Amino acid sequence: MSIRVQIPSALRRHTAGIGHVECCASNLGELFSALDEKFPDLKPHLRDEAGQVRRFLNIYVNEEDIRFLGGPSYAFQDGDEVLLVPSIAGGCN
């Protein structure tokens, strides 16, 4: 599946400034692998040590939170637009 991924500016430091990228992936796991390959520096910013999506990273598919679509089990459709959006928290203990 060919999907288009939008990289937020906060992460572009790790993508040599690139804001959009076309990837071939059929699910979230494959998408992360494809991104790891293209942008090795990006990897630790998307998943934690246990391989889980980072807490403050939201992933949207065609404007819908991927968690409403089945999360890791969602099967990408050709032409899907994927947004990586940081969760803007205030932060406090």
Added chain:
Amino acid sequence: MSTSYELRCRECGKLWGNQPRSICEDCFSPLEVTYDYDSLRARISREQIAQRPPNMWRYAELLPLPKDFHPSLPAGFTPLISAPHLGKQLGAKRLCIKNDAVCLPTLSFKDRVVAVALANARSFGFDTVACSSTGNLANAVAAQAARDGFKAWIFIPADLEPAKVLGTQVYGAKLVRIAGSYDQVNRLCSQIADEHRWGFVNVNLRPYYAEGSKTVGFEIAEQLGWRLPDNVVVPMAGGSLITKIKKAFDELITLDLVEKKQVKFFGAQATGCSPISTAVKAAQEEILPQRPSTIARSLAIGNPADGHYAIRAITRSGGWSEDVSDPEIVESIQLLAETEGIFTETAGGVTVGTARKLYRQGRIAPDETTVLCITGNGLKTTDALVGQYEAEEPIAPKITAFENFLQNALEVPAPLEASA
């Protein structure tokens, strides 16, 4: 009165100085404002604070305010009142209400956060400020932007209460209604903030903005005679307020302005949008997003950004979180109005209804000092009460007509009597 402060990553601890930024580029975690508490301890005292004007700027040392900042509005320092009549209904003996329904200038606690955000927007050189909002923030940004000479762009879900829409437009702000939920508006604003050099108060200015909420906590402590309460009950949308009240109490303890005490934090949500209370009740540390469906639209955030931190603040304090249905929200708005003369918006109904539940469950003991945070004004959400009160037929301007009316009124049950 200014103090030294800067942004620090909540998770990895990296320092970022002062800039319009809310995310650590190293670990993608939220930034928050940190202060030099050691130098503050010698410079701040109860007596000093007590001599200052009754507004939120009396805590200036504990807010991120640029050196040349001069407040343009006396926001904050709202009443903390004892609530014996509501207490009787709830089975509470020491119940207080922190009444931000009368916060100036726009009648919600959001006036506090916006005041701090705009102070920083000015120093960062923005001429335009913006926000995503469920209504109260929209009003606060629009009004204070007008006062301070900023252009304002406000992004809201299209189905917002009419009073909150009008209460934004009247200040001349550019209003963008989005056909979607608040969570979608918020996501869009993150993308817009990436492209436009605007000061989004709750995106790139968020660490500064969020600090304004601490003033609710400072005031509660000062108004209780520089003592911390046993419990606070706080409405939760994004989950920021409850964490910032905790930060305020912690700072007062650090600075020896109050005695150390374990305050229990209780979160209040509407059942139709309860991702935080659902997580607390299920002993989960992470949020599962929800699609909101509740009349409490100011709390209708299905994917709360600070949800994780709110859960932590609640559970570590020994507190709890509950949620109430839409009918309970309406009933609780009426209960607060009828017992204490405070007309709150739907979020306040959520807080009062949740408090009632917590007392019934025995999670809050009657003798403990408990503060309910009322964060918004009922005049903004009158549509929630449509159908609750019958419009009386007018009577002739004659004493006999009134005597007849009185006769009838005394025969009918209490609710109609109240509306006469």
